[in-house]
Amino acid sequence: MVRPVETFLKYLDSKHLKLTRERKAVLEEVFFHPGHLEAEELTHTLRSKKSRVSRATIYRTLELLVDSGIVRKIDLGHGHSHYEHILGHTHHDHLVCLKCGKVIEFTDKKIERLQTNICQKSRFQEISHTVQIFGYCKDCR
Amino acid sequence: MVRPVETFLKYLDSKHLKLTRERKAVLEEVFFHPGHLEAEELTHTLRSKKSRVSRATIYRTLELLVDSGIVRKIDLGHGHSHYEHILGHTHHDHLVCLKCGKVIEFTDKKIERLQTNICQKSRFQEISHTVQIFGYCKDCR
DNA sequence: GATATAATTGAGACTGAATCTCATTCTCAA
DNA sequence: TTGAGAATGAGATTCAGTCTCAATTATATC
Structure with a gap:
């Protein structure tokens, strides 16, 4: 059983960073989104839900998620980045x-x-x- | 013996395009540059030589070169494209x-x-x- | 619970690569 | 030589991503 929130918390703690409402919203959205998503897509999805998070914060959080090994940044040749969650998934x-x-x-x-x-x-x-x-x-x- | 100019000419002809001074300058510069170059670098190199070519034309020509199989566009993780000539080189x-x-x-x-x-x-x-x-x-x- | 402090956020300015526009210039076949 | 289509360049534009900074928030401590 994989616990992305716990993993993220542990990472944030180790860097003396905080688990905010915004970071949690991004994490959850990324983690429950199947496949490969784009940052811009994420701003729209989150806006349409209750929780709007600014573009700056989304990019900042994605970087943290990559850093903590929860998410991978990939290039699918579209001229901008995509992200996929890798925690608990085998490499592909x-x-x-x-x-x-x-x-x-x-x-x-x-x-x-x-x-x-x-x-x-x-x-x-x-x-x-x-x-x-x-x-x-x-x-x- | 590989002849980039000939290859390019053949490609251009097949598309009813012309081999202009600017296109030739870009082709030569790319072809005689060892390794991986960036579009912006190319504008500077060409400017410092006799032949200045606009950014727009450089990008347009690079696309033609990629299309004709003379050059490959690669992503080295720098957030912008690099180009390398592949005609007569084995794939790597x-x-x-x-x-x-x-x-x-x-x-x-x-x-x-x-x-x-x-x-x-x-x-x-x-x-x-x-x-x-x-x-x-x-x-x- | 109140408070202090350091971290965090968002709006919008900014950057840099790449593309687009369009008026001007060039090329080449007739 | 000329005309039509192709090509160019300057600068405007786009788009992803980053940065700035004033205002806000989280957490540890009292």
Whole structure:
């Protein structure tokens, strides 16, 4: 059982930061949103609900969530960032359809292992990686 | 022997476009620049040489170069695009140092093959892919 | 509960990359 | 040489994301 709020609280405490109404609203929205969301989308969703949170705070909170390992910032080739929650999810990468925009997740342990090998060869300390494959999904090809 | 100008000309012809002084200047600069360059950098380099080309034209030309397969647009996590010439180069991906910004290229046929498998499984038609590994290089770790 | 202090927020200004507009200039085929 | 379409450049515009700063809020302590 994963507890995003607890995880976030622990992170905030370690940095002497506070869990505010706004941060909690962002966290909940991100965590219960399936898939990949955009910051701008988030401002609208939250506004339509009871809790409006300013754009500045949304960006600031997303950064905290990324930092705390709850959320991952990804680039799907749209010229702006997307975010997905990763706490309790296994690592995956993406197939991105250039026509309909659909995003298919995949996991491949072998690729991960080969990447680790490559880093070792260059004495490179991996922090994160992204594998994006762009093309056309089975419905759009 | 690779002939970028010829390749570009062929592409332009096929689209009923013209090889102008400005387009040629951009192509040459990109092609003879080693590694990964930024659009803004390009405006400065070209200005300092004899041939000044407007920002608009530089962006427009880079798009044509990408389209014609001479150049690849890549995201090195800097919040803006980089470009590298790929004509006559074997495909590669990148290790990006988060501290010094160094970019190390690598090629791995096995990873490529595994990616092809993944696409087949989802009946996904691959057009391009990017693999970026972020971390610290041997001098910065 | 009151208070102090440091953290937090929001509005809106700002930045920087990239795109768009449109009047002017250029290219090239006829 | 000329005309039509293509191309260019200056500057306006867009858009994501960041910054500023005055006003507000959370939490620890009294």
